[in-house]
Amino acid sequence: MKWTLQGSLSSGQVHTDAIIIPVTKKQAAEGGVSEAWDPLLKPLAESRLFDGTPNRSFVWPESIEGESRLLIWLGRPEGILTSEQLRLLAAQAGKAAVKSGVRSAAIQIPNTMVNFTAEQTPQDAAQALTEGFILGSYRKPHYKRDAAEQTNLEEILYYIEEDMDAEFEAGWTKGMSLGAAIGEATCLARDLTNLPGNMLLPEDLAQKALQVAKRNGFEAQVLDEEGLVEKGMGGLLAVGKGSIHPPRMITLRYQGRETWEDVIGLVGKGVTFDTGGVSLKRASGMEDMISDMGGAATVLRNQTGREGGTITGGLFVGTFADGLPWVHFDIAGTAYLSKERGVDPKGATGVLVRTITDWILKQVQVVMD
Template sequence: MDGHSCSEMMQVAIEWIGESDAARLDVDAFIVLVSPEGVQHGSMRQAWNSLLLPLMERHLFQGAPFQTYAMPLQGRGEYRTVIFVGVGERPLTSEELRVAAAQAAKAALKMRVKTIAWELSSPLVAFTVEQDAATAAQALTEGMILGAYRQQHYKKHAAPYDGIEQLLFLRKGSASAAEKADWELGIRRGLAYAESVCLARDLTNLPGNMLVPDDLAKAALNVAAKYGFESSVLDERQLKELGMGGLIAVGQGSAHPPRLIMIRYQGREQWEDVIGLVGKGITFDTGGISLKRRVGMEEMISDMAGAAAVLGVMNALGRLKPAVNVVMVIPTAENMPGGTAFKPGDVIRSYNGRTIEVLNTDAEGRVVLADGMAYAREQGASKLIDVATLTGAVLTALGDVATGAVANDDTMLEEFILASKRTGEKVWPLPAYKEFWDMLKSDVADVKNSTGSRGAAITAGLFVGTFAEGLPWIHLDIAGTAFLAKERGVNPKGATGVMVRTITEWILAQEAAK
């Protein structure tokens, strides 16, 4: 088994040094940001200018945004390399800087380097739109770690390479105490965000036979124990006693019984103004009796990506320790077509007493989320975010490019979308008109779990929203963005860990607003 999580390996730091000190560093590779204008004006270190000018003359490297070029350094040994990363002629946004760093990391992985020194311009903020050292530091740190991620594999024979182990940012000259503090803050946040995304990716990429509901519960308890969080796991007996009919129904066809996981983060003296995070934790989804088609079913290992996302957020909170209160709830089950599986036509009673008419057992995520939302409310949540790989319909609307959002509170949603713009994770709001809510009405129960194909991404989200019972709420459908067929930007093929960074960013903004 190989492919360590990027978050476990890479150490990141910054040093302010002289130019001669940089040349003597004992590292496997240097990374240098390059703008064509900088090369033409000779503003870069002479050692790099002398290499870049011939490359540009031969059109091998033009310094275009995200373009990379790696070459050995003569007389420096077999593994001494420089990686040039283009930034173009205009300042980069923090997201573009993040992607540039990810490209540099991927180039470094191909050369199997372990230690990297990244030479920064003086000041680096000249390359950025935001003109903020902390933002730039965070973007570079996140980009390098996320770009260096390698999915775990299980091959018998694998070359012994553990990935990038050390990244050292180098800034020539002196810096003020405020700038140094900004850099340290940015690196600390970048490490917390990226480590937490890697955690979510690792869990989501696990094969279904290696992650059943009890395994997910153990992973959550490990995070809670790491930071001393209060936590609990309800087993199938307790779920039945409490009347969590939705979670029990979805999980009853599997040999692996369901679980309900809860973690509390208390960053304020009083348990009030509590943010509730609810993540869909279907560890494998066959569709149940309403069986999915065979092609592509293997990707249903990712149907717990919502649970992985909210657990990643809790990890980030443990590292950053903001003054907020958060309760995380994960209803987790395996949706299988066994002899005891729930069936189309069943009517089940959820935890808050509301009844659900089951029209499609492949619309199971919203059914378990119903119990999770009610439990989060019971734990004191005063506003709610649920995260789920909920519908194929969101793929039809937004592809694998953007996460679909439905909400009952416009201000909360606007604040969340602003947070997503800072993290570079695309979120697109879908309408929540009264007519869509009306489509959920059932003739025999309080709500039905499927409304057909029309407006399905919206009505599925609104189904979950009925269990918010009037509390401010956002639903995030990550069915398209949680698992990619090929790498893009800072994301690899496979699990992306999407929404970990944006939810964390939004939570930190809530702290700042207090």
């Protein structure tokens, strides 16, 4: 997706398929959005087509200077917004855009954006909005032969009617870049987790990892059966024998500076389809087991009841930590959803990609400081 920030631009000078306009309930009833939008908003509010209710959207066509475009009205909460509220707002806009077949959209950034958000930094606001647009416009891949071609949201323009100062522009640009990286990483996790079991075997996952490594300049290593035997990884080999498709051990390394200290290791469980092995799982919900490779931890099958499963799994991981600090994430209940919720779609969510990335960046900042 292409991201652009432009100053000294009015809504009439914007040439995108749609313009996104956040509105509060008070603004819908009394006006105060802008001189350009208030006259268009008033009849919508009076006819009860759109009243600014948060998380509600309304799409309306507009013709300007011989061109037609869509206006995507978005309800937003009153007052100062947090980054999470901005992310949800953008996600709602992204959903409305792809549903309307929009390829490009613009959203006006108030010149008071720093005071408009709780964090009061253009970088945080830009990151949250950019993440939201990507996460909200995501759609699960389809594999039907006769499925209709999907129109994807390809471009977002952030525009300001006033001039921008250099500090604001630098912060917003950095936030866009970071938000795009995190949003796209989350969608990659969603894509992999959504793949049917017959389309994501251990070898397939290994090849996907190698592609990611090559694209981002990571070192990568994949151990096949012989390599696993040499390393004495009997547990992984034993589990892999439950399938005709042999296991793989995938390692990606990124070293951002010459010294190799304070290394952070992320270990993810990558069972590409989990039927339960000897303790065969029930048929109900079996189709969701494609999400079992979306985890970032190992969970024991032999545990003292379902209620204590995550604790048991965490203790098992801790046994092999050799005294190093560790944390166990169990995402079984959030990696895959039966219906959309917030920025997360139905199906794979890519949960914890944002959380882990944010934590790592904060650790890096601590070291640099």
